[in-house]
Amino acid sequence: xxxxxxxxxxxxxxxxxxxxxxxxxxxxxxxxxxxxxxxxxxxxxxxxxxxxxxxxxxxxxxxxxxxxxxxxxxxxxxxxxxxxxxxxxxxxxxxxxxxxxxxxxxxxxxxxxxxxxx
Numbered sequence: 001x002x003x004x005x006x007x008x009x010x011x012x013x014x015x016x017x018x019x020x021x022x023x024x025x026x027x028x029x030x031x032x033x034x035x036x037x038x039x040x041x042x043x044x045x046x047x048x049x050x051x052x053x054x055x056x057x058x059x060x061x062x063x064x065x066x067x068x069x070x071x072x073x074x075x076x077x078x079x080x081x082x083x084x085x086x087x088x089x090x091x092x093x094x095x096x097x098x099x100x101x102x103x104x105x106x107x108x109x110x111x112x113x114x115x116x117x118x
Contacts, residue, residue: 024053025117026117027048027049027115028045028116029113029115030114030115031111031113032102032112032114033110033112034064034102034110034111034112035109036106036107037104038104039067039071039103040101040102040103041071041099041100041102042101042112043098044090044097044098044116045116048118049090049118050088050090050117050118051088051089051116052086052114053084053087053114053115053116053117054079054084054113055084056110056113058081058111059081060081061081063081063105064079064081064110064112065077065079065102065103066085066100066101066102067100068088068099068101069099070101071103073103
């Protein structure tokens with residue numbers, strides 16, 4: 001048996017993925033009110049966050065769009081309703097929290113539920 005072997009980045013990520021299958025560790029939960037016709041940002045708050053889990057339960061396909069690090073527009077990736085979307089987001093190498101933006105293409109505000117995960 002190897003003694004105190006260091007693992008590489010790929011093995012580390014594979015280990016985290018295996019743990020994710022067993023469950024999730026919720027760090028922060030919040031609701032973002034995505035304003036209609038505008039980009040609304042959510043700033044990561046917990047230092048241990050590695051992923052953001054996103055879901056919205058109203059409206060239809062393509063009504064909410066998502067982008068990381070810059071304002072979202074109607075041309076960005078849609079968040080499908082009633083489906084969890086994991087987003088790789090957290091803190092950058094300089095210790096600055098990433099911002100995840102949501103763009104709402106509808107005529108009224110839509111709530112987007114977010115959960116920060118370890």
